[in-house]
Amino acid sequence: MKLFNNTFNHLAQGLDYASTKNKVIANNIANVDTPNYKAKKVSFHSQLEQEQSKLETLRTHPKHIPFNRQSSTIKITQNQNHTYNHNGNSVDLDKEMAELSKNQLYYEALTERINGKFNSIRTVLGGGR
Template identity: 35%
Template sequence: MAFFLPPSFRIVENALDAATLRQRVIANNIANVDTPGYKTQRVEFESILKEALQEDKPTTFIGKRTDPRHLSIGTAGGPEEVRARVSTDPTTWVENNGNNVDVEYEMTKMAENQIWYNALVEETNSFFTRLREVIKEGR
């Protein structure tokens, strides 16, 4: 089935994974609001994807890996291979106990992430609806 999917679909799939991870990380931040010394974690995806899209890479042959244990052939990477990363922000302090979780900010980010996730799901559903129409030959 993967040969039917364009590279842009892989980007949307990775963005969905990032949004899911971001929701878990934000929930974890909120759960640790009273934990002394806890530092807020963030999920980085959009900035990494933007960098990958802006890079001018020479077009070379890239072998498709069907298993992560396979060796890479050609230049690996590209926007469709971008994965989310979790980072910790040790620089700011909100509480005297060293905790830097701001609940209002985290709740705002959670709502924003939910809207983003819903948009990605709609895009995925739209893709499969169009694919279904093509398979049924427009009937």
């Protein structure tokens, strides 16, 4: 049962990540013409660290180094290095639209997976019908 709960937790965290990323991208697109606006992005590295912190390892010797158990949050950073418009704005609309499409596919895949889990529960509770 623990594995089942972990799956739901991981899927929920993935949805949180995708939702946050969608909000950041939408905000960037909304500010495409705002002077000196610096595009923001959601850091994948933070999400990767968060998932790696959940890895359980078996230490068979006291000298084995344990995995770091610190969890991190999703981080939003600003793109300070590039300016795409004459007004100091760093939003690349084509890139943002591509990221939005990719993120939407990721979100939809996660929701399909969650629906599959709920359908499995429904099948089990219905006696296999």
